[in-house]
Amino acid sequence: MEGNGVSATQDVTGDSRGHLDGLWAAGKAFLGCEYAILGGAMSWVSERNLVSAVSNAGGFGVIASGSMTPDLLEVEIRATRALTGKPFGVNLITMHPRLDDLISVCLAENVGHIVLAGGLPSSASIRRVKDGGARVICFAPAVVLAKKLVRSGVDALVIEGTEAGGHIGPVSTSVLAQEVLPVMRDVPVFVAGGIGRGEAIASFLEMGAAGVQIGTRLVCATESIAHPAFKRAFVKASARDAVPTVQLDPRFPVIPVRALVNKGTELFMETQRAVIERFRAGELDQKEAQLEIEHFWAGALRRAVIDGDVDHGSLMAGQSVGMVTREQPVAEILQELVGQAVSALENRVGGPNI
């Protein structure tokens, strides 16, 4: 357990632990768990095993529903509940064609917290969740949108910086935190993107965050079903290997996704070049060309996570991948993060022990 600043067995009690508990009290109360750490939903990775492990270890697991049908989601919620008696949430993608049915399943299954991701949700969706008795968590990519979401009744916000794995916005976590945390005091705000150690958690809490959300750091958990080859790629990678997809031509927008560079990344560039060439030659119209580019990554995350095709699949990962050094049980990961946060608070000049 070298280099963590704390041993996994270290007893994280005392003044600084109490200080930490005070800092994230609102987050803990909102989520109903011991640590205000959300295990961010990761498509194909955040299923029953990882989600229940996060919740059982004191964090807040979130099922990634991705493109699941309502029936499959129902099965996953029930299976997760069979593995944990602790609270967990469900992440729904707002552009899913059956969003309303997915919300109905969550409400029927008494899911307490629903994360509406992948674009701004409609006021009607927010209302439905709230009227059904669940709490709504949304991603706020900027202060104005954060305020708008709160006006629409959202109960908590996640601000996710560009360091994160998966679909990303353009602004860094540190800048978003400075812009949003001082002004959004009405609802709990959770900070995500690039968090790999507890010192960062302590800092964001001191800035006013109610808690944090982590993704990349949990991919190599022992309980994660990600393919061993996918986990090996994470353990080998450093921060600079996790890069956003590159768009070659502004006429053909590419949704930015942060992932580890592999053969697929190269092939994507070649595909864009070839498609743009065919568009210029009049072989494809704008819409056909755009579709060919969009289809390139279809199914690619599943190919990497489940089938272990780390060459051509999508290795979505955040910059904190450099801090993933081995496979570890979720409980150990969370203990490490909490221990580091406590040590950081202990070491503050004028901190609780001085």
Ligand SMILES: Cc1cc2nc3c(=O)[nH]c(=O)nc-3n(C[C@H](O)[C@H](O)[C@H](O)COP(=O)(O)O)c2cc1C
């Ligand atoms: C492999 C992978 C898949 C992800 N899939 C989703 C998803 O389906 N829905 C979502 O809202 N966020 C998704 N995310 C983002 C995470 O929920 C989380 O916000 C992010 O990983 C936090 O940043 P970090 O990776 O730096 O810890 C994904 C991230 C990764 C690494």
